[in-house]
Amino acid sequence: MKVIEVRSISKAYGDNLVLDEVSLEVRRGETIAIIGPSGSGKSTLLRCMNRLEEVDSGEIFIDGEPITGRGGRRLDQVRRRMGMVFQQFNLFPHLTVAGNITLAPVSLRMMRPDAARERARELLRQVGLEEKLDSWPDQLSGGQKQRVAIARALAMDPEVMLFDEPTSALDPEMVGEVLRVMRDLSEAGMTMLVVSHELAFVRQAATRVLFMDAGKLAVDLPPAELFDNPPNQRIRDFLDAVQQKDAV
Amino acid sequence: MTADGPHHELPGHSVSDATGVSRRPSRAGAGAALSGGAWTRFSRSPWFNPLVVTLLVGAGVVYFFMTGGGPRARLERLAEVYLTQDRWRWLLSGLGSTLVLTLIAAVTGVMIGLVLSVIRMAWRAGAPIALLNLFAETYVTVVRGTPVTVQLMIIYFGLFADLPVSRVLAAGLAFGINSGAYVAEIFRAGIESVDGGQMEAARSLGLPYLLAMRKVVLPQAFRNVLPTLVNEFITLLKETAVAGYIAVEDLTREANNIRTKTFDIGPLYVTALIYLVLVLLLTLLLRRVERKLREGDRSQVNI
Numbered sequence: 289m290k291v292i293e294v295r296s297i298s299k300a301y302g303d304n305l306v307l308d309e310v311s312l313e314v315r316r317g318e319t320i321a322i323i324g325p326s327g328s329g330k331s332t333l334l335r336c337m338n339r340l341e342e343v344d345s346g347e348i349f350i351d352g353e354p355i356t357g358r359g360g361r362r363l364d365q366v367r368r369r370m371g372m373v374f375q376q377f378n379l380f381p382h383l384t385v386a387g388n389i390t391l392a393p394v395s396l397r398m399m400r401p402d403a404a405r406e407r408a409r410e411l412l413r414q415v416g417l418e419e420k421l422d423s424w425p426d427q428l429s430g431g432q433k434q435r436v437a438i439a440r441a442l443a444m445d446p447e448v449m450l451f452d453e454p455t456s457a458l459d460p461e462m463v464g465e466v467l468r469v470m471r472d473l474s475e476a477g478m479t480m481l482v483v484s485h486e487l488a489f490v491r492q493a494a495t496r497v498l499f500m501d502a503g504k505l506a507v508d509l510p511p512a513e514l515f516d517n518p519p520n521q522r523i524r525d526f527l528d529a530v531q532q533k534d535a536v
Numbered sequence: 537m538t539a540d541g542p543h544h545e546l547p548g549h550s551v552s553d554a555t556g557v558s559r560r561p562s563r564a565g566a567g568a569a570l571s572g573g574a575w576t577r578f579s580r581s582p583w584f585n586p587l588v589v590t591l592l593v594g595a596g597v598v599y600f601f602m603t604g605g606g607p608r609a610r611l612e613r614l615a616e617v618y619l620t621q622d623r624w625r626w627l628l629s630g631l632g633s634t635l636v637l638t639l640i641a642a643v644t645g646v647m648i649g650l651v652l653s654v655i656r657m658a659w660r661a662g663a664p665i666a667l668l669n670l671f672a673e674t675y676v677t678v679v680r681g682t683p684v685t686v687q688l689m690i691i692y693f694g695l696f697a698d699l700p701v702s703r704v705l706a707a708g709l710a711f712g713i714n715s716g717a718y719v720a721e722i723f724r725a726g727i728e729s730v731d732g733g734q735m736e737a738a739r740s741l742g743l744p745y746l747l748a749m750r751k752v753v754l755p756q757a758f759r760n761v762l763p764t765l766v767n768e769f770i771t772l773l774k775e776t777a778v779a780g781y782i783a784v785e786d787l788t789r790e791a792n793n794i795r796t797k798t799f800d801i802g803p804l805y806v807t808a809l810i811y812l813v814l815v816l817l818l819t820l821l822l823r824r825v826e827r828k829l830r831e832g833d834r835s836q837v838n839i
Contacts, residue, residue, distance in 0.1 A: 368742030378737035392741035
């Protein structure tokens with residue numbers, strides 16, 4: 289069943305075309321990895337999906353409902369159905385971990401404060417940080433911050449989770465803990481789109497890999513096929529470059 | 537400078553010890569004589585600022601000698617100026633008006649500034665509020681481009697002419713309307729100082745713009761601008777001295793009332809001293825706030 293349908297969206301910053309007629313369908317429960325050279329439009333594609341960026345043309349549907357075009361209130365409704373995890377975590381430094389997680393459900397009056405706190409505790413257990421319920425963001429390591437950010441996004445019970453390079457701002461020893469949480473989430477059936485160059489994770493968790501190049505969706509293959517048998521030299525070179533970085 | 541020359545130093549505030557190396561106040565010399573903690577604490581508090589002490593003492597001395605004559609004549613003169621007609625009470629009630637005025641102005645200014653800054657930031661973020669934004673920009677430009685005294689008179693004799701508004705309230709609102717334009721700029725800078733990722737994260741959770749502003753961006757912006765804001769209050773307090781233009785009996789005007797009755801300019805010195813003390817109190821508050829903010833940062837990092 290289709291959760292998201294992207295129909296030939298384009299987006300340019302000035303003369304720079306970052307998305308060029310991209311089309312895509314996401315079925316429920318899929319984990320889609322998006323890879324490609326920097327500047328190829330990976331992040332922009334994600335950010336267009338919850339309209340942190342506006343597309344110039346094309347359409348995006350969620351459960352058959354169009355989300356592009358005008359409309360203020362509906363935009364917030366759309367965003368509630370899509371959790372987003374950022375490269376820089378973006379935890380709210382003036383709120384505790386519990387405050388970060390409960391802010392949206394409580395202030396949107398979807399949950400009473402005590403119920404939201406219990407839910408926060410549950411989500412923290414899920415990401416392995418139950419004891420940090422009343423800590424402040426500044427007291428957490430990068431990996432812990434990112435796991436809290438994941439819990440915060442999950443608190444809105446989203447249908448889809450968008451991960452925008454979730455581990456690239458982390459120290460190497462903290463990448464694993466975040467990827468483990470993401471893999472668990474994927475195995476539990478969450479629909480996910482992940483911009484990531486952690487190839488081991490992609491191979492293990494992704495159902496499909498999208499290779500983006502110069503704003504175009506160049507390749508869309510299951511990970512085993514893509515990695516074992518890269519369809520062209522361009523992709524082969526890219527995968528080699530990423531793996532070399534990992535080897536060094 | 538006293539006649540004792542360069543060798544004379546205030547106790548507890550020596551600039552150099554015997555070696556001439558250390559520039560910290562010597563505790564051994566003065567501390568022993570003054571038996572301990574109270575003086576040390578005082579000498580290290582922000583109060584013990586040589587400039588402040590000089591100003592306070594200087595103002596007192598100047599004031600005392602302005603009144604002329606021998607000691608007895610001076611006391612009689614002081615009694616005549618301040619005790620006749622209970623004139624010292626005029627200063628007290630003037631001080632009350634000044635404080636009420638400043639408080640009304642500060643609250644009004646912060647509210648106006650908040651609304652104006654959010655309008656301008658929302659417009660920049662793409663909200664369809666061109667007219668509101670034009671209003672906000674015009675407001676800031678006009679208010680900052682005209683003298684507060686003129687604004688005060690226009691508001692009191694013009695806008696509020698037919699309304700049953702007391703002078704103090706009218707003046708408070710007028711100064712608040714003025715301060716709002718400056719506070720708006722302070723808040724705007726504060727909002728811009730908050731990382732853009734904060735707003736994005738809040739919006740990505742489905743919070744509408746204004747709610748995200750209120751719950752996520754403004755609390756952080758407020759913290760960043762708190763010191764600047766207290767500075768604005770200090771400016772505001774001093775500015776209210778022109779409230780006399782619409783016959784508000786504030787501290788400055790009451791002092792002048794006494795002067796016109798007695799031909800004695802002493803009350804103006806007293807008034808200057810009262811303003812100075814108020815400003816110093818606010819400055820102390822400001823330092824406390826800054827220290828609290830710093831400590832807050834540190835405790836969150838270290839634990």
